[in-house]
Amino acid sequence: MSHLKFVLLIIPLCALAYGHPDIESPEQLLWENRIVMIWADGQVGSRQMLDAAGAEIEDRDVVWFVIDGLNVTSNYRGEIADHFVTVANQKYAGLSKKVVLLGKDGGVKYTSDELRLDVLFQEIDSMPMRKNEMKFRGSKGSF
8 A cells, every 4th residue: 555655646746857747727837937828719820929939938937828719729838737728717817808917926917908929028027026037047138
């Protein structure tokens, strides 16, 4: 019986060591990432814009999620749980905006009806935590 407990303890630790854990809620990424959630509602283009700005997004520690109905696409490298969309909708879709930016602290920092990366990046770059990151990392900042 003690071997079973050991195996059940080791499996999640191995998953953390060798990859990104499955994500069930945006809150799992807090304090390490800023989170952008976009409700696409059948519109095309958000993913292409985000992919094209990959370096700027990575520099700002952004993990994005494009939610279209029950489908989600993301730059998150791990698996996304089936109920992630339900959790995100319950917590943030009520803001009645198509774009929501969460800071590393989990606070809603910006909402908009459209995805404009220049505005989003300016908002991120104005955050005190981001200013410290830019100073420490030597980042250039604005898009």
